[in-house]
Every structure is written in structure tokens, then in C-alpha cells.
Amino acid sequence: MLKPLVVIALGGNAMIKGKQRGTVEEQIENITETAIQIMKVIPKYRVVITHGNGPQVGNIMLQMEAGSHPPINRPVLPMDVCGAMTQGQIGYMIQNILGNLLLEGPPSRTNPEEKIKVSTIVTQVVVSKDDPAFQNPTKPVGPFYSKEQADSIQSEHPDFTIIEDAGRGYRRVVPSPNPIEIYEKDQVNTLLEAGFIVVASGGGGIPIVKNEDGIVQGVEAVIDKDYAGERLAVDVNAEIFAILTDTDRVYLNFNTPEAKGIDSITSSEVESYLKDGTFGTSLKGSMGPKLKAALRFLKDGGKKVIITSPDLAAEALEGKAGTTITP
Amino acid sequence: MLKPLVVIALGGNAMIKGKQRGTVEEQIENITETAIQIMKVIPKYRVVITHGNGPQVGNIMLQMEAGSHPPINRPVLPMDVCGAMTQGQIGYMIQNILGNLLLEGPPSRTNPEEKIKVSTIVTQVVVSKDDPAFQNPTKPVGPFYSKEQADSIQSEHPDFTIIEDAGRGYRRVVPSPNPIEIYEKDQVNTLLEAGFIVVASGGGGIPIVKNEDGIVQGVEAVIDKDYAGERLAVDVNAEIFAILTDTDRVYLNFNTPEAKGIDSITSSEVESYLKDGTFGTSLKGSMGPKLKAALRFLKDGGKKVIITSPDLAAEALEGKAGTTITP
Numbered sequence: 001m002l003k004p005l006v007v008i009a010l011g012g013n014a015m016i017k018g019k020q021r022g023t024v025e026e027q028i029e030n031i032t033e034t035a036i037q038i039m040k041v042i043p044k045y046r047v048v049i050t051h052g053n054g055p056q057v058g059n060i061m062l063q064m065e066a067g068s069h070p071p072i073n074r075p076v077l078p079m080d081v082c083g084a085m086t087q088g089q090i091g092y093m094i095q096n097i098l099g100n101l102l103l104e105g106p107p108s109r110t111n112p113e114e115k116i117k118v119s120t121i122v123t124q125v126v127v128s129k130d131d132p133a134f135q136n137p138t139k140p141v142g143p144f145y146s147k148e149q150a151d152s153i154q155s156e157h158p159d160f161t162i163i164e165d166a167g168r169g170y171r172r173v174v175p176s177p178n179p180i181e182i183y184e185k186d187q188v189n190t191l192l193e194a195g196f197i198v199v200a201s202g203g204g205g206i207p208i209v210k211n212e213d214g215i216v217q218g219v220e221a222v223i224d225k226d227y228a229g230e231r232l233a234v235d236v237n238a239e240i241f242a243i244l245t246d247t248d249r250v251y252l253n254f255n256t257p258e259a260k261g262i263d264s265i266t267s268s269e270v271e272s273y274l275k276d277g278t279f280g281t282s283l284k285g286s287m288g289p290k291l292k293a294a295l296r297f298l299k300d301g302g303k304k305v306i307i308t309s310p311d312l313a314a315e316a317l318e319g320k321a322g323t324t325i326t327p
Numbered sequence: 328m329l330k331p332l333v334v335i336a337l338g339g340n341a342m343i344k345g346k347q348r349g350t351v352e353e354q355i356e357n358i359t360e361t362a363i364q365i366m367k368v369i370p371k372y373r374v375v376i377t378h379g380n381g382p383q384v385g386n387i388m389l390q391m392e393a394g395s396h397p398p399i400n401r402p403v404l405p406m407d408v409c410g411a412m413t414q415g416q417i418g419y420m421i422q423n424i425l426g427n428l429l430l431e432g433p434p435s436r437t438n439p440e441e442k443i444k445v446s447t448i449v450t451q452v453v454v455s456k457d458d459p460a461f462q463n464p465t466k467p468v469g470p471f472y473s474k475e476q477a478d479s480i481q482s483e484h485p486d487f488t489i490i491e492d493a494g495r496g497y498r499r500v501v502p503s504p505n506p507i508e509i510y511e512k513d514q515v516n517t518l519l520e521a522g523f524i525v526v527a528s529g530g531g532g533i534p535i536v537k538n539e540d541g542i543v544q545g546v547e548a549v550i551d552k553d554y555a556g557e558r559l560a561v562d563v564n565a566e567i568f569a570i571l572t573d574t575d576r577v578y579l580n581f582n583t584p585e586a587k588g589i590d591s592i593t594s595s596e597v598e599s600y601l602k603d604g605t606f607g608t609s610l611k612g613s614m615g616p617k618l619k620a621a622l623r624f625l626k627d628g629g630k631k632v633i634i635t636s637p638d639l640a641a642e643a644l645e646g647k648a649g650t651t652i653t654p
Binding site for chain 2: 021022023024059060062063064065066067072073074075077078080081084085086087088089091092093095096099100103117119120121122124183184186187190191194196199206208213214215216217218
């Protein structure tokens with residue numbers, strides 16, 4: 001019988017922590033730590049990995065901007081292409097590091113003489129060109145600018161939306177549309193069926209829109225990594241969606257004296273807590289989208305969502321740590 | 328019966344031509360032209376695509392250097408990681424553009440209701456840590472420097488080898504070791520068996536060395552794309568290796584009044600012409616490695632190599648254009 005399939009979504013801190021710049025040494029160290037935790041999951045589960053790319057894509061955008069003026073004068077590439085570059089970068093590191101750990105790991109499902117291998121699939125994710133996000137860009141990308149810098153960038157790129165970010169300066173924002181379909185889902189499923197671990201849809205996937213003839217085209221947008229991970233989990237028929245982040249579990253009344261960690265909760269409880277504000281400030285940052293991604297997955301037929309930190313992932317899958325959300 | 332399998336190696340000019348900077352518009356236009364030619368091959372052949380990455384990786388290295396100083400201060404990543412980034416970048420563009428053309432193309436082999444789809448696999452390529460190339464770096468990468476710049480970079484990076492390039496300035500050179508194994512060959516073969524077109528081993532692959540326990544690690548090197556393509560062709564059991572470049576075919580006495588295009592030639596003739604210098608200046612640039620890659624492929628059991636330009640690829644496979652090399 002096949003082991004249950006879990007899609008693991010790695011947060012940014014699995015690769016670049018806090019104030020790190022993202023040197024290769026830092027990324028290798030962090031990914032190694034995370035991969036050691038994923039190794040504990042592999043004996044009991046088949047695994048698909050997806051990951052964020054915020055700091056990496058931010059670095060590429062800054063470097064392209066820095067190299068765009070004479071005498072260097074290299075082209076600035078659009079966000080879809082930058083996202084694809086981070087899929088190569090991060091996918092390579094995960095596949096290299098986890099691949100090395102797997103040399104000592106369980107045998108492959110299809111050939112007991114062989115070890116499980118890892119593959120990264122460059123992944124496009126379809127969004128709707130009618131998604132309201134395109135009328136209302138909200139996702140900040142790249143650095144903070146002074147008013148002067150912001151004006152200069154705005155005149156250079158009239159199509160950019162630049163907003164003031166509460167006292168911290170000006171920032172470009174891009175649309176964050178909903179993922180509809182993992183365009184390479186057949187490729188991912190083929191590799192999964194053959195027993196590989198697959199890294200897919202990194203950075204929320206490369207956002208593309210589809211016209212009525214099916215032609216797809218990249219767009220300047222950023223898809224939320226947990227929403228894309230949810231779509232991936234549905235498209236590969238995963239039983240479990242594991243969101244790994246920088247907290248051991250979800251909290252009620254986070255950051256208050258009444259803070260209370262949640263071990264286990266149902267969809268409808270999450271919905272009512274979301275409505276009445278019981279999650280408090282824990283919804284700031286990325287916990288809101290994580291909980292909404294969890295609800296979507298359970299609505300789409302998923303059996304279980306866990307939200308925890310990488311070091312507790314294996315225990316959380318056994319119900320011994322983290323927050324477990326069920327339908 | 329399965330259609331014969333051809334590995335197509337795309338030269339740099341399939342993506343960025345001559346003096347182009349490599350904007351996304353330029354790359355999309357060039358890749359579209361090339362993809363239209365590949366579409367003519369697909370009805371009769373199964374296809375694996377590999378490609379160069381010289382201008383793209385050059386741009387990334389320049390941009391990283393430009394963004395490496397305060398106040399931007401973003402990390403410079405090593406060449407293996409930069410190579411992985413170009414696999415994401417170029418793989419995405421090929422898979423997007425060729426995928427769109429395939430919507431009107433032949434049905435998939437496994438499901439006549441479906442069209443053939445494209446996949447990019449992030450690909451590591453094993454080289455030997457004892458390869459003599461590591462003692463003698465020869466492959467120029469990145470920009471030309473003045474003597475002053477070269478000295479400053481050398482003191483910042485004592486491990487770099489920087490050489491003077493015949494009056495044109497100073498340049499970093501890196502080792503160009505021989506590819507031994509396409510590390511993700513099983514993944515590529517799995518996708519091929521399921522009927523996908525696969526893009527793999529871009530930029531010659533991400534160079535890795537393997538220690539005695541099988542642990543693999545990225546190294547700062549550049550594998551020749553045609554040598555890596557040859558290894559890929561062997562590892563996927565391709566019948567044909569098609570090297571697409573900026574000339575319609577191979578010439579004897581190239582660039583002289585006696586220049587003579589070759590339609591068809593055997594391995595042993597290539598070997599003797601290589602020995603006695605009959606290819607003349609056509610061996611300058613990259614024709615030497617292409618011919619050596621061709622010889623390797625035919626020695627390794629390949630049935631046919633063609634060398635031609637993208638627009639003649641389909642005709643060359645029928646023996647009606649380009650240079651065909653047989654055992």
C-alpha cells in the first residue's frame with residue numbers, strides 16, 4: 001500500500017533566517033537543518049516540497065536594478081522570470097542537500113536497490129486575468145525607497161504601483177492573485193508515481209494567465225506560497241498539507257497574557273475564530289493566509305493540515321506537536 | 328513503436344543573439360523562433376532539449392557583482408548556484424513558449440486526448456574531482472577587467488584564477504571538467520517514458536563532484552554544453568544527438584577560398600580531419616568541442632549526430648541539410 005502523501009510548504013526561514021543576507025553558506029546551513037527534519041517524515045510519508053522565495057527574489061531584483069545602469073547595463077527581467085530563477089536556485093539546493101541525506105535513507109518504492117531521489121520541476125501556476133488582485137496590487141516586493149527614489153522609479157516604470165508603507169518609506173506592490181491550477185501537475189504526478197520526491201511550485205509558482213485558446217503568458221505578480229501549496233496539494237491528491245513556519249503552532253490571542261496554543265481544531269472552529277477575531281494578532285504576518293489555505297484544502301477534500309515549525313514536523317504528523325486542523 | 332529519440336542542444340544564439348543584452352523581449356522572440364523549428368521535429372521524433380547559458384549566467388554574475396557593495400550589499404552566489412538560476416530562467420521560457428506551440432501540435436503518446444507537454448528538470452552533472460581541468464582553469468567567465476580591477480578582484484578572491492586575454496584585458500577563468508553522469512537521469516527518463524518533452528542539463532548542467540560515499544557537492548566550474556548534451560543523450564538512450572548552432576553545417580577549410588561544406592561524414596573521417604587540420608579555422612570557437620562531442624556520442628553507441636542551424640534542424644534529421652555524422 002502506498003504511504004500517505006504530504007505536501008510540505010517551507011517558509012522563507014527554512015532557507016534564509018531573519019536578518020541574514022542569504023549567502024550560499026547560510027542557505028546551505030538552513031536547508032540542511034530543514035532537510036534533516038524532512039528526513040524524519042520520509043519513512044512514513046511520500047513527500048512533495050514547496051517553498052517560499054521572498055528573500056531570494058528580493059536579492060535578484062536588487063541586484064538586477066544595481067546592474068541596470070551604465071557601464072554594466074544588464075537587463076532587468078520581469079518578476080515571472082525572476083521567480084523562475086529562484087525555483088532553479090532553491091530547487092537545486094534542496095535537491096542536492098536532501099538527495100545527499102537520502103543516500104542513507106529508505107529505499108525507493110519502485111526499486112529496493114535504489115535510494116529515493118529528489119527532482120525539481122520548474123512550475124508555472126495559472127491565475128485568472130480577471131482576478132480582482134490585478135486591480136488592487138497589495139504584495140510589497142523589493143526594497144524601501146525614499147520619496148525621491150520612488151518618484152524616479154515611478155517615472156521610469158509608469159506601470160508600477162508604488163505605495164507609502166506606514167512611515168517606513170515607499171515600496172512597489174504587485175498583484176497577489178489566487179492560484180487556479182498547477183500547470184505542470186501531470187509532470188509532478190508522473191515523478192511522484194515513479195517514487196521520487198518532488199520540489200515544485202517554488203515561490204508560489206511562476207504566475208501565468210491563460211487566454212481562451214489556452215495560451216499561457218507570464219505576468220508580474222506574486223502568488224501566495226501557501227495558497228499555491230494548497231493548490232499543489234489538491235492537484236497531487238495529497239492527504240495532508242503541512243505548513244512549516246517559524247512558530248511551533250497556531251495561537252489564540254497571540255501576544256497577549258491569554259495566549260493559548262492550539263493542538264487540534266476543526267475547519268468550522270477556525271472559521272468562527274477567524275470571524276470573531278479570537279486569533280488576535282497571530283493573524284498579522286502570514287498566519288491569516290496559512291489558515292485560509294488550510295480551510296481551502298479541507299474544503300477541497302484534504303484530510304488534515306498541520307501548521308508547525310520544521311523541527312516539529314514529524315511529531316506534528318503523528319499528532320504529538322504543532323496544530324492539526326481537520327475538516 | 329516509439330518514435331526515435333533526439334537530444335537537441337541549443338546554442339546560446341537560440342536565446343540571446345550576437346550583441347543583444349538579453350532582455351526578456353529578445354529572449355522570448357529568439358526562443359519562439361527556435362521553438363517553431365523544434366515543432367517541425369516533434370511529429371517524427373521524441374525530443375529532449377538542452378541549452379547553453381553563457382550570456383544569461385554572465386548577466387547574473389555582473390548583476391551580483393554590481394549589487395554586492397553597500398548600501399545594497401547582497402551576496403554574490405557561487406557559479407553552481409548561478410547556473411541553477413539560469414536553468415530556471417531558460418527552462419521556464421522554453422517550457423512556456425514551446426508548451427504554447429504544442430497546444431496546436433500532435434497528441435501526447437500516452438493519451439490521444441492530450442497534447443504533449445514540456446518539463447524542465449533542474450539538473451546536476453557529476454564531474455571528477457580529479458579532472459585535470461581543476462588544475463588548469465581555461466573557461467573565461469564574466470567581464471573583461473583592467474589590470475587594476477583584476478588586481479583588486481584577485482586580492483578579494485584569492486581562489487580565483489585571472490588571466491590576461493590577448494590584448495582585450497583580464498578575465499576570470501574557471502575549470503571546464505568533463506561530464507561523467509547526468510545526476511537526474513532517472514527523473515528525465517521517467518518523464519520521457521510518460522511522453523513529455525524534457526528540458527534538462529541547461530548550461531552544461533550544475534557541476535557537482537561526488538565523494539567516495541556518494542555525497543555530491545557543487546563546484547565552481549562550467550561544463551561544456553555539448554559535452555554535457557552528449558552525456559545526456561547517452562543517459563537517455565537517444566538515437567540522435569542534434570547540435571544546433573549558428574552555422575548551417577560543418578566546413579572544411581572554413582573561411583578560406585577552399586571552404587567546402589560537409590553534408591555527411593563518418594567518425595573516422597572526422598578523426599583524421601581533426602588530426603591533419605583540414606577543418607582549419609572552423610575549429611576556432613566552439614566547433615572543436617562539437618565535433619569531439621559528436622565522436623564521443625558515436626563511440627558511446629549513438630547512431631547519428633547532426634550539426635546545423637535551428638531553422639534547418641528538421642531537414643537535417645532527414646539528411647537534406649546540415650552535416651550528418653555517422654559511426
